[in-house]
Structures are given as structure tokens and as C-alpha cells.
Amino acid sequence: MQITVLSGKGGTGKTTVSTNLALSLPNVQFFDADVEEPNSYLFIKPDFADKSKSVLRKIPEVDQEKCTSCRACVDFCEYNALAMLGDEVLVYPEVCHSCGGCKHICPEGAITEKDKEAGEINWDLEVTEELEYWQGKMKIGEESSVPIIEELKEEIKPEKNVVMDAPPGTTCPTIEAAIDSDYCILVTEPTPFGLHDLKMAVEVVEELGKPYGIIINRAEEGENEIIEDYAAENNIDILLKIPFQRQIAELYSDGIPFVEELPEWKEKFQEVFADIQAVVE
Amino acid sequence: MKIVVTAADDNGLKAKLDSRFGRASYFAFVDTKDDSVEFIKNDAKNASSGAGVQAAQTVADTGADVLISGNIGPKAFDGLSRTDLEIYSGPEESIQKVIDEYQLGNLEQLESATKSAHAGLN
């Protein structure tokens, strides 16, 4: 089963929820798909050693001998990744989206493809006996994180309990991370901001047609109504409330998952998992 | 001589130099023989990606001898440097004034891009 943890905006506690959930369950495969700024390693502390591989994507290569300067490729490219300057076709790999179109368009067969590194994937198969960790990281200079998330998802083992930390927001990368999951956890906080961003995240999971529930982070008695009322009105489950406590904030600041210091929380996360299982099945 | 100046509007020789290259509003194409000026709308201004590259293509295609702009990114600069164009940096003044300054030899010729790559940081 795959559970994806999302939030409409960064900083609401997405990584807190996903890492603590992962550390509370058996037989887990954890994925950090927030490849622009993967931060979960700060909490789970995997040992990558040399366990790393490149994510490659295709970019065009022009055989200038065969090229007749007809410009068909330059005119075709929607991303302006090709230009005809000084009698040669220049390729701008950073803006190329690897659609492969120019190769098909070229009437002379002068365009082939070569690999470009878009990012890397690191893993640790045994952080603990119960936890396997995978992380994608976008290379500096790349424009799209989607190819890295796609490649990361190739590593999913369906027999495991998969927990995925998705990129924040509502654009392409978030959707890519959530699109194949069985259940989505939306993390929010009880403020007008939190509600606003939660509604955006709900739009995403509704569009994808996934079952989902809410975890309220920085919860406080007497303040949670703003989220609870919304959830009740829209018939959305609230899975858990993580209290607004200085101790939890301090543990977070030091990169310590709070279930390690407050083990009673492991049970609560296990209950959340059981609830999710019941919904999915 | 044919000179291209990036322009913020299309108000003849009174138009102001646009210090952006890829997202400039217009390219003013000036022929110094008769001081005629023709404006080409910069379609790259609205490109989602690769505006600098597309603008470089437009400028190169005019067949001008000289380009005067403000900030040219490395992608566009790299492309333009493969053509015979000479590239200068000019002040945000009227096209007339910019051309005058160029002819007096007061403008700085650019040998490298004036700002870092956008995508190079991503």
C-alpha cells in the first residue's frame, strides 16, 4: 500500500508526519519525493555510503555534417531549446524538456539523442530492520523535478508499506508524487493560512480521486475548530492531531523525530495506519 | 551600419532602451545610413521558457552588425557570440542618445554575459 503525505504549502509539517509515521510502522519503504529540497534525511539519518545512481534524461545532439540549416527543429521546439546561430544549430539542454520531437521532425535524420544527468537517487536498504529509505535529489540547473520523481517511483515495492513525502504545492511535481498512491494524508495547521492551503490540497486529491484524511499539526484545544468544522462539513476524516508544544518544536529543530523521544506517539501513528488500511480495503 | 537596440516602447528614436534582453518589449532596428528605425515586437517576451534564446534568434535573423542592450544572460550571450554581431551595453536612455553614444565610442563592448544563468541555479 502506498500512502502519500501532502500539504498545499511547505512548512506545515509534511516531513514531520511522514518521517514519524514511517518510524512507527513495520516493513516500511520511505520515499522523499520533495526532490528540490529533500529534508527527511535530517530526521531518518540514512547511510547512503555509495548507494547512488544518476537519473538521466535525453537531450538532442545535432550532427552538423548532416544538418542543412533548414531550421525545422528550431521552429518546432516549443521550449526554445534550439537556435540557429552562426550557421549551426545550438542545443540548450537546461530548457529542453526531452520530448524527442526534434529527432522526429528533422528531415535529414541529423538529430540523435544523448543522456543528460537530471538528478540522483540515493538509498539505504536497512536504516533499521523495518525501514528502507529512498531519496531523489534534483540537480542544480534542472528545470523540472518530474523525471526524478518518476524514476524514484520505479523503486516502489508493492508488498511494503510505502510512505512518500511529496513536494509541497499543487503543481505538476506534487501530482506526480500522488498520482499512483492508495491514500493521501493532508497535513495542515489550525490557522486561516492552514485552512486556505488545506483547501488547495483537497482540490488536488479530489482531482486525482484518491481517498484522503487530515492530520492537524500544531493543534491546540479551542483552536482546532477552524479545520474541524471544515472537515465535518465536507465529510473528511481527521486522522490525528499533533499538539503545538515547544518540546515537539525543539525536537524538530534538532532533527529528532518526536516518536523516538515520546514513544507513546508510535501507537497513535499505528492507529492512523490501521484506520487508513480499513479505508483502502 | 545596422544596429539593434532593445526597446521598452516603439516611439521612434525617442523610444527608451530596455535593459532586459530576452524579455525586452521591442527590438529597434536602426539603419545609420538614413537614421531610419523599424520596430520588431519581441515574441520571446511571453515565452514560458528560453526567452533569451528565442530573442537571440530574432536579433541574429535581422542581420544587424551591432546589438546594444542592458543585461544579457549567458544562454543568449553564448548563442550571439557565435554570430558576427558585436554586443554593447547601453544606458536606459532614448535610442537616439544610445546610438550617439555608441558612435562616439562611449559604450562598453561586452565580452561575457552580464548576469548569471537563471536555469544554472535551479
Add this chain to the structure above:
Amino acid sequence: MKKLTVISGKGGTGKTTVTANLAALAQDLVLADCDVDAPNLHLLMNPEVEEQEDYRGAKLAVKDDSKCIDCGKCYELCEFNAVTPDYEINDIKCEGCGLCVAQCPTDALTLEKQVTGDLFYSKSAVGPMVHAKLKIGAENSGKLVSEVKENAEQLAKEEGKDLVLVDGSPGIGCPVIASLNGVDGALIVTEPTQSGLADLKRVLEVVDHFSLPAMVAINKHDLNQNLSQEIKEFCQEKDVKLVGEIPFSTTIVEAMRQGELVMDYAADSEAAEAIEEIWGKVKKEL
């Protein structure tokens, strides 16, 4: 006219809270919310929307069923798996490359610009505000960010305002670069957490590339004194000016829950004073 962008690298450090409170201190300015993926500034500024525009960003392939002969060429060619096995276009996956359009034997496909967001021109208590919202699943290329920022600059010119204050985009990608382009200074709001420090380092690299004066404000500074110290040392080493420290305070959270600015909610609080100090120093830097 001066332009300042407030950024954070990591989300949730208090970037928008700081921006809104600085706006209240500065008065008489133009505001731009460049966090077009998840805009929040309007929740604190409560602006009145005066004009709304469709924003057309990405192009997508659109199929004309009457012309399609189900040859499957588009399905075969698409590198983005955006054509389903029964030859429909999946809008979420389509990147608008145009290959299927160019190769379709019956011209059943065209590329069309889609409305991928909304652009708003509003009036707030401190001056005009430009903001926007990308639609779900749209691609944030930074272009809408540029549009928001440039429109705000244009308004400031027209109305003779001295300051454009930009709530920047999160992350380190194209959008944040677009929100920094051409400004006079960047204020980075960070927090003393491992993630906060890691992201501060990455976002400073971006700012460095623009040769902008960068300033750092530490929010919740007393949450972790060791990390606060580490951030200060890091700033010193990088020659980045520390302009203030805001305490971990429930006042800010309470104000936020009421949808109010700390400046209005508790003007005498420690947090409010800290933000005033930040504004004083930022003003001097600019």
C-alpha cells in the same frame, strides 16, 4: 523606487507574516505576492479585488474527435505518457511539446494556450497589491511570477510609490529566481532548525548569483539557541547582514489565527518590536 523581495527557501518560516508586518510599517507602497503556487498574503492584507484577469500559460494538445482516425501515432510518440491507450490527451501529463500535433496525419490535434491561473489587481490598506493563483496541476515556470512582479513595478511607477515589497516564491527553482530578478535587496526569513539552515544555505547561493545585498532575519530564534548561533556564524562568514531576531511567541500565532497583523494585534509585544527593528535596518540597507 526601491524593490525588496522577502524569501525563505523553506516553507513555513514566517515569510508572509514578516512581509505583511513590514508592509504595515512601511505604509504607502505596492505589494506583490509572488508565491503564485500557494498565495497567502491576501489572507493578512484583506485586499479588495478590483480587477481579475485570466492568465494563459502553458500550451496543451487538444484533439478534434471528428478528425481523429485512431491511428495511434500520438500514443506511440509521446514521451510523457500523456496520450491514453484509447488516444485521449491527459491534460495533467501533457507538456505541450507539440510532437503529436506535428505528426498527426489528419491534423486532428492542435496546441492551444490554456488558462492556467488568475491574476488579481487589488487595493489594500497600505496601497495597491498584485497577486495571482496558478491552477491545480499547472507548471510554475516563473513566468506568472515575473508578470506579478512587473505589474507591481509598473503600478509603483505610475502612482509614484517609493517601495515595491515582494512576497517571494518558496524553493530554489525558477519561480524564486523570477521573484528576485532586478530587485534592490533580498530579505531571507529563516528559522533555527536543521531544515531551516539547510535551505538557507541553498537559497543564499541563488541570491549570490544576483549580486544582491542579502539580509537575514531569524524567526523563532530562541527555539534552538545552538542553531541560532550557527546561523549567525554562517551569516558572518558569508558576509550577510543579520537584521533581526523574532522570538518564538504565541502572540504571532494568536494574531495569525485572528487573521490580524502582530503590529495591530499586539503593538507592544516583543515580536512586534523585533519586526520594527528589522524594518529599521532593512530601510537603512536599501
